[in-house]
Amino acid sequence: MENQNDPLEPVIAARLKLLREQSGLTLDGLATASGVSRAMISRIERGEASPTASLLARICAALGLSLSQFFAEGEAPPSPLVKRSDQPTWKDPETGYVRRAISPPRMGSDVDIVEVSLPASARVSFPPHPASKGMTQYVWLFEGVLHMTLGEQTYRLEQGDCLFMPVGEGHIFHNPSDSPARYAVVLDQRKRI
Template identity: 40%
Template sequence: MTDEASHLNERIAQRVRELRAARGLSLDALAAHCGVSRSMISLIERGESSPTAVVLEKLATGLGVALASLFEPPRAGDDPVARLADQPLWRDPHSGYVRRNVSPAGGASPIQIVEVAFPPKARVAYETGAREPRIHQQVWVLENTIEVTVGDACHRLDAGDCLAHALDRPVSYHNPTRHLTRYAVVIATLPSPWR
């Protein structure tokens, strides 16, 4: 494992521990709530696992946060600028997609931006469910094509297209082409009830 990947796994470990403690959840309670085994959560919290995006999304759903929140430093600063060199890159060990958290870390804004490089023919499916507070996202394709399925509706998005949806049902991504697809995800955490 590279030093950068090891550092990011430790960041994820600290963040999951911090969020779990803030919610007063034991390992067993979080495991029951999100469908990830207690032993896997323990490995993640010790930085001894390279979890897939699907596992991390289940944890995020169980903790009531957006997936992007798991990549933030545990004690984010108040700096309103996120320098490119400080934006963490993470590669999903299953699909090979690479995500970069673009937004400054911390709770100063209810909006997060993530850039994704999605490999040719890759797929990833999340068993996302509703969270409190509600989380909405928009997927804006920067280059090439991606198919995004939200619940039962499949949307083929080409460069320049944008899809808005709530994170309250299963979502899957598929790059049907032979070329890398790049897209941005803008995530907004909204107070409930949202109108």
């Protein structure tokens, strides 16, 4: 979890603390809501640790945010166009998973589009989380091979395949190949319960 070379680490630290405080949550409150330890949240807020994708997703869900909303800067005025050079990119320090937020932030849409590059043999697990229950997403594979595990069912995706799935029940992204997998995640945050 240590990642002293990540230029986003201080941004993540400051953003997490700001969003937690704006939500009126204490460290203990966010820890309880997210299932992430108080000590880890504190270390992330101080810039002493970089969260994994799974850990950050749990924190964001507890704050009522998607990962894209978390990385969206709140100071620039909303624009329907976001240039590639302005799309926030983040790398998971544990798996090498690289995530780029495609959607223009703060447009009032319930849909987020994210591009992900998952290194060869990498696996990213998103455990079940009540705050995400009822949300859905599409996973559209552009390059490589991807195994998606939802509960007991594993789906093999190849180039061009698209999988529709619930989010809150937990899932695993796994690249079983020896080359990167590149895919889009289209997340619909409207809750269908």
